[in-house]
Structures are given as structure tokens and as C-alpha cells.
Amino acid sequence: MSKEKKNVREAALELLEAVEKNQSYSNLLLNHFIEKYGIRGPDAGLLTEITYGTLQRKQTLDFFLAPFLQKKVEPWVRNLLRLSLYQMVYLDKIPDRAILFEAVELAKKRGHRGISGMVNGVLRSVQRRGLPSLKEIQDPLERLSVATSHPRWLVERWAEQYGYKTAKEMCEANLAAPVQTARVNMNRTTVEEVAKMLGQEGFKIQPSPVVPEAIRSLKGNLARSAAFREGLITIQDESSMCTAYALDIQKGQHILDCCAAPGGKTTHIAEKLQGTGSVTALDLHEHKIKLILDNAKRLGLSRVEAFAMDSRKAGSRFAKESFDRILVDAPCSGFGVLKRKPDIKYVKSLKDIHALQQVQLSILSEAAGLLKPNGILVFSTCTVDHEENAGTIETFLAHHPDFEPCALQVPEALHSYVADYYRLQIFPQDFGGDGFFISSIRKKA
Structure with a gap:
């Protein structure tokens, strides 16, 4: 039976809605959506990037959007705007015209002419007028909260527990993409042998500087490797x-x-x-x-x-x-x-x-x-x-x-x-x- 097809941005919008409505974990939903819609190769990478990126930067994106939204919008429309703005602000390789076209087409498909016009208008206004500056926020804790999309109470708590500098470093580190790491089954092989085997499969591997039996993958999903299937590695942080x-x-x-x-x-x-x-x-x-x-x-x-x-x-x-x-x-x-x-x-x-x-x-x-x-x-x-x-x-x-x-x-x-x-x-x-x-x-x- 053939899988239902959806383009990447349509799948991303649906995924963002599911996370928001059901408080489902994005990492579990993402794998489900990739399988459900048969998304492969670079498209799977793009879906991961724009979904996680939009979630990671949600508060920042809402701050950027606020001056351009004169009235309350439906949750799915806000998620579409966040998704589109994330691509415009944080991704270099996708031209704005392609982002706008996709956003308007999705708005037409999901809503009506008025909504697609509003989406088009907001995104074109962002292009014309530029984004509000985070420097406008005077309070350092509030600015850190908005700039890194962490709730204010959490930023305050970390600053109180560990100091502002550590809290800031932590908030910023949380926006970085995680590196996939794996533990080598030392009962059956060695780090060197696994690294060689993975290299032959096209993975780019680096030994962990922290744990002797660990490796880091700089390219490729280790869960899809022969080393994983054969029980030579376990995906673990x-x-x-x-x-x-x-x-x-x-x-x-x-x-x-x-x-x-x-x-x-x-x-x-x-x-x-x-x-x-x-x-x-x-x-x-x-x-x-x-x-x-x-x-x-x-x-x-x-x-x-x-x-x-x-x-x-x-x-x-x-x-x-x-x-x-x-x-x-x-x-x-x-x-x-x-x-x-x-x-x-x-x-x-x-x-x-x-x-x-x-x-x-x-x-x-x-x-x-x-x-x-x-x-x-x-x-x-x-x-x-x-x-x-x-x-x-x-x-x-x-x-x-x-x-x-x-x-x-x-x-x-x-x-x-x-x-x-x-x-x-x-x-x-x-x-x-x-x-x-x-x-x-x-x-x-």
C-alpha cells in the first residue's frame, strides 16, 4: 500500500500542530511522520531542521512576529508564520520567494483567500520593514529568555542556581543541533574497527574525547548502519x-x-x-x-x-x-x-x-x-x-x-x-x- 504523500512544509506544519495540541514529544513524532509520509534523503533532513528549529526558537519568532500581527490568529496560522519566518531568518539556502510561495499555497489549502492574503502580507512586511531588535528589551533576564526561547521562570531559576553566565551559556547551547553519539560494544569489537567499518559505509566518525568506548557521527544516522544492526554499537549520549x-x-x-x-x-x-x-x-x-x-x-x-x-x-x-x-x-x-x-x-x-x-x-x-x-x-x-x-x-x-x-x-x-x-x-x-x-x-x- 502506497504511503500518503505530503511535501516537507505541509508535514512540518502538521507536526508542529500535533506537538502543540497533544503535548507529544517532537522526537517521537518526527520519526513517525518521516515513515508515515515516506520522506527520504535531503527532505527528511529539511523536515528535521525546520521542525526542530521552529520549536527551538518559538519565543523568539513570536517576538519577531508581534509587530506585524494586528489581531489574534488561529493556532495553525501562527505555526505557519513561525515556520516560514524561521526559514527566512535562520536558513541561508532557501530563497525568500520560495518560502513565501509555499506559505501562501499552504494557507490557501488549509484556509481561505483572506488567510492566504494575510500570511502573504505579514511575510512581505517582514521583508520590507525588517525585524524588531532584541536590544529593545532592557531587562537582561527577559532579553535572554526571548533571545534563546526559554521561559522566563526557567532562565531566572538557572541564573539563581548557577549564575547568569552559566545560565546564558546553557540557554545558547540548547539551541545547537545535538551530535549523534554511540557506544561501541567492546565485548565484540573495538572503537578503531567500528570507525573503519562505518567509514566504509560512508559515515564520518570521530572518537569521543570524553568516553573511551564512544564515537561521534559527524555525518550519517548510525541507527541505519550495519554496525548497529549487527549489535556492534548502541545509540547513547x-x-x-x-x-x-x-x-x-x-x-x-x-x-x-x-x-x-x-x-x-x-x-x-x-x-x-x-x-x-x-x-x-x-x-x-x-x-x-x-x-x-x-x-x-x-x-x-x-x-x-x-x-x-x-x-x-x-x-x-x-x-x-x-x-x-x-x-x-x-x-x-x-x-x-x-x-x-x-x-x-x-x-x-x-x-x-x-x-x-x-x-x-x-x-x-x-x-x-x-x-x-x-x-x-x-x-x-x-x-x-x-x-x-x-x-x-x-x-x-x-x-x-x-x-x-x-x-x-x-x-x-x-x-x-x-x-x-x-x-x-x-x-x-x-x-x-x-x-x-x-x-x-x-x-x-
């Missing part, structure tokens, strides 16, 4: 790879991964066990358990088991003090992955952060009873919020005197980033990876 180091894994250990899907950390742990011991992975959703097991199978890892269950009830399935190591990669606000999921910054709130910390503490408390004396518990998140990160682990330690901070093991390149010897906060501007927090604590013998 470099920051995320550091959690397996933090566990200080020894052969023969039994390790629990409490919030495991899609299985990147679970399989990294299994690889470091080198065919000994076992890894038990937990996740709330049955379909995600299948994903974890499929990943383990693809990588040739046999000592992985996975169960669909709430980690806050793990004590009902497992014996007390039965694991040597436990990883709690906890649910979080996700403010460290805004390069990949730009829509998060518009939907999360301060209330979410407070609620998430309570969930994190519940999982940690349950995990605490399952850890052997002298065992290591690693707590990690893909966020940069102090309350969810250092705040959570400090609260846990205050209520669990049988635990103490433990020297954090990380790749050598990150030694200088470790704070208070047991905690690591990675920012997206540090080396281009995700914003990530890792801490290591030990159960007293």
Missing part, C-alpha cells in the same frame, strides 16, 4: 554513558537498573560485566520491557532480565539486600535534553519539579533496602535543576544515615567536573553532550 562508570562494576556482580527503558544503561552495565553476574532491569511499561530485551539480544547479551513494574514497589519482588549495585536513573524534568526535545521547556513547570523530586525520593528509598551492605547506589537524571539533583540526593542522605557519599568513578576526561568528590553536574555546554547529573553513595557495612 556520552553523558548517559558515564553512569555505568559510576557504578564501579566488578565481574560477577548482580546489578539492578530501576528505571531502565530503552535499555542503553542496562546494556552498558551488561557489557561491563563481560558475561558474568546479571543485570535486572525495571520499567513501568510492558512495551518498553520488550525494547530493553530486544536491545540486549541485538548486542548478544544473555545475562539481562527485565520486568514491567513500578520501582517504588521493587521490594515486593526482590529479596532484601540482594544487589551489589543499584542504578536509579530517575524520572526528571528533562531540562538537560532540550537540544533533542525542545518542546519540554514550554510544557514543564515549577510544580512538576517539586512533584518529580517526591517520586525520585520514593524510588531511592525503595532501592535502599535492596542494596547489600557496602554496595553502591548511583542516582542520575538528565536534568540540570539543582532541586531535582543535588537537592534530592542531599535530602535522601539526611533521612538515611546508613548511607554515605562515595567517591564517584567517571571517565578520566571528566575528573575535573566532579564536585564534592561524589557528585557530577554536566551542562550541555561542557562538551556538547546532554545536561546530566550523577552521584554515588554507599550503604555502610
Whole structure:
């Protein structure tokens, strides 16, 4: 059966609407749309660029559009204007006349003559009069918020937690396109062999300067490579790879991964066990358990088991003090992955952060009873919020005197980033990876 055809901008507009209406994650929808409409090659690249770009810069685009909109417009029309303006302002290779033509044609198809005329008029006025200057905004925090399209409350919070300079660097880093990275399955091959194999496939590969078993793809989607299909690599961010180091894994250990899907950390742990011991992975959703097991199978890892269950009830399935190591990669606000999921910054709130910390503490408390004396518990998140990160682990330690901070093991390149010897906060501007927090604590013998 042939796939329904849509041009790139029509698909982009539909995608932006779906993100806004359903609060769906753009990264998941994007892959769905590429398959649904059979978008391939350069068109898939353009769809990714204009969709992510428009989402990333939404507040800035609205600031630019404000002087040209005399009255309220329907959400789809605003998204069409944002989409078109993004291309006019931020993309060099597409001529304005082509952008205007596409916008007007889409407006005619979706609306009526009045709407297409208005869209044409707004975009031509932008061409004629130019854009308002961000320098008009006097308040530095408001200017940073609008210039980088981060909600004001979030910019204020980061500036308060880390200082204006770090907050500004973080906001700017979140606008950069993420570099795809992968972990080489060192049980089956080497970084050099994989790099050579990928090079022959037409990929442009660079060894990671951060994690010894990691590579970066400067050209090509590694998920479509033979190396991926054959289980020689796993797509995973470099920051995320550091959690397996933090566990200080020894052969023969039994390790629990409490919030495991899609299985990147679970399989990294299994690889470091080198065919000994076992890894038990937990996740709330049955379909995600299948994903974890499929990943383990693809990588040739046999000592992985996975169960669909709430980690806050793990004590009902497992014996007390039965694991040597436990990883709690906890649910979080996700403010460290805004390069990949730009829509998060518009939907999360301060209330979410407070609620998430309570969930994190519940999982940690349950995990605490399952850890052997002298065992290591690693707590990690893909966020940069102090309350969810250092705040959570400090609260846990205050209520669990049988635990103490433990020297954090990380790749050598990150030694200088470790704070208070047991905690690591990675920012997206540090080396281009995700914003990530890792801490290591030990159960007293």
C-alpha cells in the first residue's frame, strides 16, 4: 500500500500542530511522520531542521512576529508564520520567494483567500520593514529568555542556581543541533574497527574525547548502519554513558537498573560485566520491557532480565539486600535534553519539579533496602535543576544515615567536573553532550 504523500512544509506544519495540541514529544513524532509520509534523503533532513528549529526558537519568532500581527490568529496560522519566518531568518539556502510561495499555497489549502492574503502580507512586511531588535528589551533576564526561547521562570531559576553566565551559556547551547553519539560494544569489537567499518559505509566518525568506548557521527544516522544492526554499537549520549562508570562494576556482580527503558544503561552495565553476574532491569511499561530485551539480544547479551513494574514497589519482588549495585536513573524534568526535545521547556513547570523530586525520593528509598551492605547506589537524571539533583540526593542522605557519599568513578576526561568528590553536574555546554547529573553513595557495612 502506497504511503500518503505530503511535501516537507505541509508535514512540518502538521507536526508542529500535533506537538502543540497533544503535548507529544517532537522526537517521537518526527520519526513517525518521516515513515508515515515516506520522506527520504535531503527532505527528511529539511523536515528535521525546520521542525526542530521552529520549536527551538518559538519565543523568539513570536517576538519577531508581534509587530506585524494586528489581531489574534488561529493556532495553525501562527505555526505557519513561525515556520516560514524561521526559514527566512535562520536558513541561508532557501530563497525568500520560495518560502513565501509555499506559505501562501499552504494557507490557501488549509484556509481561505483572506488567510492566504494575510500570511502573504505579514511575510512581505517582514521583508520590507525588517525585524524588531532584541536590544529593545532592557531587562537582561527577559532579553535572554526571548533571545534563546526559554521561559522566563526557567532562565531566572538557572541564573539563581548557577549564575547568569552559566545560565546564558546553557540557554545558547540548547539551541545547537545535538551530535549523534554511540557506544561501541567492546565485548565484540573495538572503537578503531567500528570507525573503519562505518567509514566504509560512508559515515564520518570521530572518537569521543570524553568516553573511551564512544564515537561521534559527524555525518550519517548510525541507527541505519550495519554496525548497529549487527549489535556492534548502541545509540547513547556520552553523558548517559558515564553512569555505568559510576557504578564501579566488578565481574560477577548482580546489578539492578530501576528505571531502565530503552535499555542503553542496562546494556552498558551488561557489557561491563563481560558475561558474568546479571543485570535486572525495571520499567513501568510492558512495551518498553520488550525494547530493553530486544536491545540486549541485538548486542548478544544473555545475562539481562527485565520486568514491567513500578520501582517504588521493587521490594515486593526482590529479596532484601540482594544487589551489589543499584542504578536509579530517575524520572526528571528533562531540562538537560532540550537540544533533542525542545518542546519540554514550554510544557514543564515549577510544580512538576517539586512533584518529580517526591517520586525520585520514593524510588531511592525503595532501592535502599535492596542494596547489600557496602554496595553502591548511583542516582542520575538528565536534568540540570539543582532541586531535582543535588537537592534530592542531599535530602535522601539526611533521612538515611546508613548511607554515605562515595567517591564517584567517571571517565578520566571528566575528573575535573566532579564536585564534592561524589557528585557530577554536566551542562550541555561542557562538551556538547546532554545536561546530566550523577552521584554515588554507599550503604555502610
